[in-house]
Structures are given as C-alpha cells and as structure tokens.
Amino acid sequence: xxxxxxxxxxxxxxxxxNIRALAGVDVEVNKGEIVSLIGANGAGKxxxxxxICGSPQARTGAIIFDGEDITKLPTHLIARRRIAQSxxxxxxxxxxxxxxxxxxxxxxxxxKYFSEDVEKIFTLFPRLKERQSQRGGTLSGGExxxxxxxxxxxARPKLLLLDEPSLGLAPLIVKGIFEAIKKLNKEExxxxxxxxxxxxxxxxxxxxxxxxxNGKVTMSGSGKELLANPEVRAAYLEGGRH
Amino acid sequence: MTAATETGHPNVLAKAVREGIFAGVISFFMFxxxxxxxxxxxINNALVWRTRWGLLAIFVLVAAVSRFLTVxxxxxxxxxxxxxxxxxxxxxxxxxxxxxxxHFLKIALIFLLVYPFLSLLIVGKQGSLKYVDNFGIQIxxxxxxxxxxxxxxxxxxxxxLGYVAFYAVGAYSYALxxxxxxxxxxxxxxxxxxxxxxxxxxxxxxxxxxxGDYLAIVTLAFGEIIRxxxxxxxxxxxxxxxxxxxxxxxxFGIWSFDTGSANSFVKAWGLSASSVYYKIFLxxxxxxxxxxxxxxxxxxxxxxxGRAWEALREDEIACRSLGINTVTTKLxxxxxxxxxxxxxxxxxxxxxxxxxxxxFVFLESAVILAIVVLGGMxxxxxxxIAAVVMVGGTEVLREMSFLKAVFGPDFTPELYRMLLFGLAxxxxxxxxxxxxxxxxxxxxFLKERRAVSGSFTKEGHG
Numbered sequence: 001x002x003x004x005x006x007x008x009x010x011x012x013x014x015x016x017x018n019i020r021a022l023a024g025v026d027v028e029v030n031k032g033e034i035v036s037l038i039g040a041n042g043a044g045k046x047x048x049x050x051x052i053c054g055s056p057q058a059r060t061g062a063i064i065f066d067g068e069d070i071t072k073l074p075t076h077l078i079a080r081r082r083i084a085q086s087x088x089x090x091x092x093x094x095x096x097x098x099x100x101x102x103x104x105x106x107x108x109x110x111x112k113y114f115s116e117d118v119e120k121i122f123t124l125f126p127r128l129k130e131r132q133s134q135r136g137g138t139l140s141g142g143e144x145x146x147x148x149x150x151x152x153x154x155a156r157p158k159l160l161l162l163d164e165p166s167l168g169l170a171p172l173i174v175k176g177i178f179e180a181i182k183k184l185n186k187e188e189x190x191x192x193x194x195x196x197x198x199x200x201x202x203x204x205x206x207x208x209x210x211x212x213x214n215g216k217v218t219m220s221g222s223g224k225e226l227l228a229n230p231e232v233r234a235a236y237l238e239g240g241r242h
Numbered sequence: 243m244t245a246a247t248e249t250g251h252p253n254v255l256a257k258a259v260r261e262g263i264f265a266g267v268i269s270f271f272m273f274x275x276x277x278x279x280x281x282x283x284x285i286n287n288a289l290v291w292r293t294r295w296g297l298l299a300i301f302v303l304v305a306a307v308s309r310f311l312t313v314x315x316x317x318x319x320x321x322x323x324x325x326x327x328x329x330x331x332x333x334x335x336x337x338x339x340x341x342x343x344x345h346f347l348k349i350a351l352i353f354l355l356v357y358p359f360l361s362l363l364i365v366g367k368q369g370s371l372k373y374v375d376n377f378g379i380q381i382x383x384x385x386x387x388x389x390x391x392x393x394x395x396x397x398x399x400x401x402x403l404g405y406v407a408f409y410a411v412g413a414y415s416y417a418l419x420x421x422x423x424x425x426x427x428x429x430x431x432x433x434x435x436x437x438x439x440x441x442x443x444x445x446x447x448x449x450x451x452x453x454g455d456y457l458a459i460v461t462l463a464f465g466e467i468i469r470x471x472x473x474x475x476x477x478x479x480x481x482x483x484x485x486x487x488x489x490x491x492x493x494f495g496i497w498s499f500d501t502g503s504a505n506s507f508v509k510a511w512g513l514s515a516s517s518v519y520y521k522i523f524l525x526x527x528x529x530x531x532x533x534x535x536x537x538x539x540x541x542x543x544x545x546x547x548g549r550a551w552e553a554l555r556e557d558e559i560a561c562r563s564l565g566i567n568t569v570t571t572k573l574x575x576x577x578x579x580x581x582x583x584x585x586x587x588x589x590x591x592x593x594x595x596x597x598x599x600x601x602f603v604f605l606e607s608a609v610i611l612a613i614v615v616l617g618g619m620x621x622x623x624x625x626x627i628a629a630v631v632m633v634g635g636t637e638v639l640r641e642m643s644f645l646k647a648v649f650g651p652d653f654t655p656e657l658y659r660m661l662l663f664g665l666a667x668x669x670x671x672x673x674x675x676x677x678x679x680x681x682x683x684x685x686x687f688l689k690e691r692r693a694v695s696g697s698f699t700k701e702g703h704g
Contacts, residue, residue: 075562076565076567079564087560091557093556104564105564107549107566133684155565
C-alpha cells in the first residue's frame, strides 16, 4: 500500500526544564489511518501529543506535517495547519453553551461552513443536539468528550489528535465514542492519532499502534499484531481488560 | 404550615437572642478601636485621644438588634415563603416576566433621556445642578469606566487593578493637549481614546504571560507608576497642583459655553445665564459615550474577536489549540478597554475643568472593579445597576442628615462611606455571589434563546 505520509515525528526530544520527557521518538501517521499510541502513566504519551501541537516545543528532532516542518511554529499556527486536538481533560469552554463551543471550533474558516458542519456533528453525536443551549460545564463527562471531539472536528481537520478520549467514562460511552471515530475514519477518510491507556479498545480500533515506555517508542506494528503480542498483552491487556 | 416554623417558636427566639448577643460582643471588639476611640489635636497641637462610649454603644446595639431580627424574624419568614413556594409547585425561575421586567432597558433609556429636563422641571435651574451633575454625570462616568473595564475583566478574564491609569492618560491627554496646543474637545476625545489604547498595548506586552494574581499585581503597579509620573513630572504636568482652567467642550464648534464669548450658547438662544445648560449638554455627551461603549461591546461579543475574548477567559490552552492567537487577543482586549477608559478620562477633564493626580488613586480602580464584580462580570445591565447603587449611594449619603439624629450631631455620613461600601459589598457577595445579573446571554443559538443561568456560571478566575 502506497500510503501517503501525513505526520512524521523524527527523533524528537522534549524537556520540561531539565527533565527529559521524550527521548528520541519516531512516529509516523499516514493519510486515512487511525494510529494509536499506548503506554503506562508517565510514559510521555500526552507529552508527545502536546509537542506535536507546539506546547512545549521539541528541543531536538523534527515534526513534519504534510511536507512542512512545524517543529518551531507556535501552537495557534500549528492549529491553523488543520491539526485539531481534543486535549487531555477535554478543555471545553465551561461557561459557553454547547452551540458556542462548536462555533469556537469553526473559527478558522470564520464560520463559513458552520451551519453545514454543525448538522454533521449533531448527527454524529445526537446528544449534543439535545444539549445545544446548555452550558458546556453542565454536561456529563461523556457529553463533554463528545463536545471536545465535535469542536475539534468543526475545524475541518486534516489530522485529529485525541488525548485519552476514554478517560473517566463508562465503557458504554467509550464504545459509542470509539464507534464515532471509526465512522469518521471510514466515511470521511479522517486521519486520527489517538493516545490511550485503554489499550485493548484503542488497538482494536487502530490500523497501527505504537507502544511507549519511558519516553521512547519500544514497539510498533499493526493493531492486530500488537494485540497478539505477548509482551503487550502482559503489560497492558491482561487483567486490565476494560 | 407546621407549628414548628412559626415565628414565635421559643427555639428560634432563644437562638436569635443568643446570636444577637454574640453579634454585639463581636462588634464591640471590632469597633472598639475604630469607633470607641478618637484621636484629635488639642489646643497645643498635640495629638490626644478620647473615648466615645455613646457612639460605640449605638454601633453595638445596631449590630445586635439587626442580628436578632434577622435570625428571629426575617430568616424564618424567608424560609417559610420558600417552603410555600416549593409546595405550590411554582418554579423559582418563572418564564413569565412582568411588563417592567421585559421592557426594563427601554424604560431606563427613556428615563435617562428625559432625566435632565425632569429634574429641571421639578427642582428648578439651581436645584437641578446637583441632580444632573453629581448624580447623572458622575454615575454615567462610572458606568462608562466599568463597561470599559468589563471588556478586560468580564469578557477576557484579565484581572486589571490599574484601570484608573488609562482614565488618567485620557484626562491628561485632553488637559495637556488642549492647554498647550489649544486643540478642541471634539478632536481630543477620540485622540485620548487612541492614546489610552496605545498605553493599553504598552501594558499588555509585558503581562502577556501572566494571569490571575500575578497579572493583578503588575497592573496595580502600572497604575501607580502612571500616577507617580504625573506627580513627579512637574515640568509638564505641574505635579500635585494639577492642571486647571481646562477648556470646556463646545456645542460641536457652533456655540461655546464660555460666558464671555461672542457665540455663547446662552446668548444665541436668549436664555438667562446659568451653568445648568452646560451640565445638561455634558450629561447627553456622556450618555452618548456610554451608549457607544455598550453598542461596541455588544457588537464585539458577536464578532470573532469578542468570542475569542470570552474563550480566552474560559481556557487559554484550548484557545490556542483552536488556532486563536492569544497574544493579539489579549492585546486587543487591553487596548479596547483602555480606549474607553481614556475617552471617559478626557470627558472627566473637560467636565471638571481641572485634573490632578489625586483623582487617579488606586481606590478609583478598586471602585470601578467593585462595580464590575457587583454587577456581574460581563453583564452590561448589571454593571449599570451596580454603578447607580455604588456611586449614587455615596452621593445620597451626603444628603442623609437625619442620621445625625441617630448618631449625634457631629456624625458625618460621608466619612463612613468606605465602611458602608464594604458592608454593601459583603452583603451582595453573600446573597448574590455572581453579581446583580449573574446570567450570561449566549451570543449564538440555533432556534431558542436561553440565558445561561447564573447559578451555573463560574466566577472568572482572572
């Protein structure tokens, strides 16, 4: 398969002060793929996600997006390259309504496609339609996650970054959200890069996966391969089947 | 209604007595040094002190009795009413609003438009000076300042404790440029807005990375720096003497309000000489400026930049990940807020005819911020109400000579201004923690418009 490369992370090192959080990470995401990154707490998964978004910036190495080096760009310019993010902790705007939150996501095109796209989001997550005039902060955790993903999608992204979409949610809701991601990927060819602790669900969904330990990628392969890998099973799946 | 909730229930009364005594004891110690002891200079110019037990007793009594009444009668009454309401099944927030409620803004605007003539009609030329100037203009200046600060604090969530600096920049811009270069009010009004906006950006740059408490401290320092420069740069600003004889605003260059001039407004209209016409004219100018501020704020909230301000208040990181340039967003918030402060300042200068650094102390910033917080951050109506209460309240205090009957003949109510101010703020914050109008009107909606209820909204975290 002649996959076209969309995101390429090359030997990236990121520091928090003097502490090295990423120790030379190489990750690739091709167009139309769902790629997941799994690993234990503190492995550096979220740091990699944030580094791609330029906050903090990588000290060495390069991040190439769609043929352009974005390593040293400020966050908002990276976002304008159509890398949308549903960040860790969801970070919706709590005092604004669901509708306004979605509007904020469509700011890049100055609301040009807003009415069209908002209908799409409401079809994808009907719960958001019911709650549209409710304040973001009053939503349940699952609804907030839907809103966070919906807001990211409003930017018509080329690449969607999801940081732990299953965090703190009931399994049934996680299933619904993952199904929505799969649907977007299948129907619209959306490229998704997913960070998850819920390794089983993430790998089942993904075309390819990376395993991260202590700021380094230790394993990679197709989702099925990793699921079958005895080391991965021992470390992330056995006894932890969510 | 059960017997247990009756007012006369012994438990409630006993509790009320207990709490009343407790409040009395606390207020005794609280006011012992503030009220009970007074220092004064005797005939030899030495500072001596005397006690004021009578006044202290009145203070303690007021505290004890009001606590007794609150616990014993007012609170049970409110509780009973709430209970009855809950039982009858009527929702606390009813959709039906009465006529006054629905048309509040229109009524308020019409009242403001006829206000000067109304006061002229009722109390005559000389009497209406007080109502138009001390009440009308004074309150409207604060409304405009608070609405300007609201952009920075209420919308963008940047806690600014030095807002008065921009007010000072506007006032001195007008005072200096008009007395050195003889430029007219109508030219300098927008110009001082621009200059203040420039200073807003100058303040904005170093504080871009700061939030909350840290930002508050830096802005506080900024306000003091401006004031100290005004005091010490005596060559230009004349220091603490201030600048006097600042030119009056003209009637758009057609008529002048100076009594001696050839094209005097009074002469042109064949009126008897009185300063009230000028005051009424100023009243309408500041009213128009307030309306301009409100209009711009409302419009901006619906534009991308206004939405970005509000999003910035909510979550800066999320803003950046949505492609919003937080640097320009913050700077425009500072600049826009400062601009309105500057315009209000230049109006203040022309109205006073005199500016000195004393008008721009930290207390002014605190009062403006208090108005914004009391009114409910982000709500224009709430802020206007708060300005009327806070500024109008202190003016009313001057009129309350009947208090002398209670507290003795040398009681000057104005001196207790800050005490009452603080008391009022505590009461409002206890009962309406999100300000008078705590709800936030969404700027976008699909079919129905519903205010976001105040009880859900979070305080700005500055």
